[in-house]
Amino acid sequence: MGKSRTKRFKRPQFSPTGSCQAEAAAVANGTGEEDDGPAAELLEKLQHPSPEVRECACAGLARLVQQRPALPGLARRDAVRRLGPLLLDPSLAVRETAAGALRNLSACGGFEVCDDMVAKDIMTPLVALLRECSAGLDSNDLSPQERKDQDRDSVENVANEAVNVLWNICECSSRAVSIFNKEGCLEIVLKYLHRFSTSVDLAVSVAYCLQTVTEDNPELLKSFGDSSLHVLESALLCPVTSMEYILLKTLVAGTIWNLKDIIPSKSQAEIINAILKVLSEVLEVNAAEMVIQMKEAETQRLKTTAETEETLEKANGRDLVEDDEMEEIPRKRKVRRKTFISDLLPSTDKELRETMALLTAQQTALEIIVNMCWSEDPSDDEWEELSSSDESEAFMENVFNECSGQLLSPLCLSHEIHTALTNCLIPKKVFEKTAFPDSVAVDICSRNPAWKPLIRKMNTIQCRALVCLQSLVSLLDMEHLGGAPALQALAQHLSQLLFSQSDFAKHADFLEAISSALRALLQTMASKNIPQCMTPEQLMTLCKAAIQSSNIGVRVNVVSILGIIGSVLAKEHDVLETLKAIGCFLLEVATKDPSLVVAGEALDALFDVFADGEEAEKASVQIKLLSTLKEFQPVFKMKIRKEGRSKYSPDQLCVLDNVRMNLRRFVAYQETVEKRLTS
Template identity: 85%
Template sequence: MGKSRTKRFKRPQFSPTGNCQAEAAAANGTEGEEEDGPAAELLEKLQHPSAEVRECACAGLARLVQQQPVLPGLARRDAVRKLGPLLLDPSLAVRETAAGALRNLSACGGFDVCDDMVTKDIMTPLVALLKECSAGLDSNDMSPQEKKDKNKDSIENIANEAVNVLWNICECSSRAVSIFNKEGCLEIVLNYLSRFSTNVDLAISVAYCLQTVTEDNPELLKSFSAAGLHVLESAMLSPVSSMEYVLLKTLVAGTIWNLKDLIPSKSQAEIINAVLKILSEVLEMDAGETVIQMKVAETQRLKTAAETEEIVENANGDAFIEDDAMEEMPHKRKARRKTFVSDLLPPTDKELRQITALLSAQQTALEIIVNMCCSEDPSDDEWEELSSSDESDVFMETSFSECDGQLLSPLCLSHEVHAALTNYLIPKKVIEKTSFPNNIAVDLCSKSPTWKPLIRKMNTLQCRALVCLQSLVSLLDVDHLGGAPALQTLAQHLSQLLFSQPDFTKHTDFLEAISSALRALLQTMASKNISQCMTPDQLMTLCKTGICNSNTGVRVNVVSILGITGSVLAKEDGTLETLKTIGCFLLEVATKDPSLVVAGEALDALFDVFADGKEAERASIHIKLLPALKEFQPIFKMKMRKEGRGKYSPEQLCVLDNVKMNLRRFITYQETVEKRLIS
């Protein structure tokens, strides 16, 4: 809950109406401009007596906040405190655009901006607005004219924008989640969710919000009534009439997983099966084929619409235009057709909405599965016990992070989850998603400006599948993964996936995800004495490329992969030269990498590779491992003293402390080896 959580998937920040990255500003020619001018003017207009002027100012700010350089200026000018009261403006249109501006601000600004919004008390008018909208939608005693004046559609639109603001802020701020709990927001958003059959967009926004606020929030769990659980159950079991409903069901399934502690133990297996059945059905859909089908459908629809428009114009021309005026028709027809087609572009493009919903549903399903595989964070006592344990090398292997150098707690699965994962063929379906995206689908999307953003979504889906695969390989028995032949086939698949892309080094997210999956797979294969499939050349290519990456997680992964492979080779004959190459590489990383986390992982890999085996002993003498480590030992200690407390988390320091202790032990062991070999 809140921004301190790092181990589980979190929704990436996004702008609902455009690219909120600084690159967007540069592309639009706005980078480097003085933004205080338009920001100051728009903020001043928020106080204008005319509702129309206030509405236009809010709309202008909604666009402006998507440019990263303007955010500090808006903060200086107290934009949040000026927009907040407009959430309760007498004009419904102003309320909606003010909520839209705050939605974009919270999405594009990230953790710091959201935390600042809570500090500036945005939650007070936001909660009041949510309550008013809920009451307005529940009013059944209005006259027909009053209902028209209230404008139910507008109220639902306002509620949708407000829920998105709430969702963004609660995802970034634990204080916002506490306010959500205390102010009874749960009942309000469940009321919105109950309208899923008539307003799926609002229901999806609520489902995203609920999935966020129910994670690790025992206080909120106490507030769930039987009626609230029934609303969730109804939404999860709703019939699928569109891809939006597929997304809704997936999100609700994630929320129900977060609420599993509320479920009586006798019903746990039933609920887990219901959740994983939905996730399995979502992952079974062929997103690549759906992209192709939807693009063809869109093309045909636009063509038919254009032909229909032309027929109507021809009919009108025959009835009302004289022959000598016919020469002007082509020009008029072209202008009208252009307007007609432009009206059909996103966000109203139904095919694009459908495929976007499916991709989001599949990404969410993969993230839920990964979260299922995460145990709770160890307590301080557990960390202390692990830190003093003699089994620190085992602890490091299971606990070092694959994600940007952060620590993960050891993975575990209950019997019910384990059984459901295998019964619904989740590993098979996840592996299939690692091959995504479909080349034909990518080609189609690349040719359409409105569909091109889907390529990034498809790439993200592939990365999520690879991370999910990593968790499953770490958790499931080899037999449940298909046995040794299946793991060897999977290793070949991942190697081909990696080396078939000549520019894989440019895609850090992909490189981190696939190196994480390879690391877990090779570790499992090594522990079961299953022969590995990567050639020495492939291995060194991956490692030399990965170690130059700026992402700490990538460097940690490739070093670990090298340690796993080296420890296997150390027990085989005729591997001296390869072990020398591996040892020299790991020594260089340990002594030169700027990150202590990576250096620690490299040292740990050296301990694994040169801990046993005749070839390893000979290689250690050749590369002068002992004097190199003796020279580096005081440097490593000094770096830990100088940099450790300020740059690294307590968990990382715990692991590094184990590395320091093991380094001392390993030097003693190497001294014994060297004396024996020399004598």
């Protein structure tokens, strides 16, 4: 139910608009030392009799909480208790900015801040606000003309901010999830979701929230009746009129997957097919083409505006004036020169939002596919920790279980999932997403500051696709992946991706993703006796660069890859020097890596490489494998005893203890090998 995550998505945050924007920006520009001053002043203004002053104070706090040094001061001054009552302020504008401030606080403050918000009873006014917004929207559900009513739009905006606060807090606090269950929040947010045809932004926020609260929450699942499921089904099958609807359908697909335990077995295959059909359609859209079209649309608007202005110049002749002359000659016709064309251009925000929505949907789709292939280990909520920075590095930071370096705990794929994955061509579409982002699209985005975040999003999708590929390779039958030729081509593709960047070791998120995929693929190929694709030179280049990474998952992966390829080479001829290089490298890692998990993986790799084979036996003697391991054996045992309980989980200690016992047996085996070769 409750989540124990250590990393979170970087959330879209509330940005003040209107008359309060300047004041909010002025507060945000303050230095860390001055944070306590503005905080005190803004918090005092929350009690001002004027709603405009209260609104501006909330807007200022919304900007201020985004500065981490300001958070302790706001906590000391009890900002949550002061903002809470304003969620029910008579002014809708104050409600919206107060909810926006709490949204930013919950997004920027992390787990401790969210827990503190729940402890200070923010859920009481928040739930009351959600109920009032629901009632307000219901009462205004009238004609299209009344749809344009400003109050109604304001109620939707308030509801959207409130749902985002609810989502953030529930993701961090099991107590908040319990309150969500107890207070019947499901019914409220489903009413919001039901409005997806007219309020897609609100529906998307609700879908994010539902995907969070339905995960590992059996108590809530009991509340889903036929009417609730019907709302989700309607949203899943809604027509796509914009990329926001693609994102909505993807999030709803993830929510329905979380509800799989309450779906009758006779409907399982149908539901799984429906989910994967949506995900397949999402992955099929070419985001790079959207970026290029976005640029073409802007270029066309620029050309049209220039032509229009040229026509106006000719028509107005001497009446044309500069902007700075306008106040002096108020009766003159005000026409801007070409230097102001950018001011006349229609906003490209819509295209940018559309593209970002698509990329987010594709990222989410890949994450859902991984969740369909694997179950979470209770000690490792990696998939929760998804990201982060816009999101790559934090996702990759903990994605591998340090016991074994594997991603999550494998499930046996059900027949329904296996069939749906292959029928919807999911492996093919995931493979396509592993390529580097289109260079033309990247170049376009790099030239426009507003579009630069799209580059990072595209890189994140590549990393997600690589992790997703690892899951599919590990679980699908070789035939469903295209057989041996397809696996060899895939291995070649991954090698080209890896070595196409001379500085690949600097990109930790990419390196962890691709090394995990490569590890799974090489293991599958080795088990099927399919020839490997990496040369010894490439292999050692990868290992020497990656072993310097601070990321434990990367180090575990590369020593595992070395063990897989080394064990295959040990069965061949004329590989003595290569085996010696592999052995020396693994010995170095096993005896010197600061992490016992990596050291244990390196020892396991040594056991695999030197377990059998004439040349492996010769290599082991020449690199003094036996004497080194005998010397290291008591050190390894002592480290497990000394560091075990303080640094490693019970599962990790169990794996390390197995490695310790295997080390003893391997040393005994090597003693017989050395006696035989030296006698």
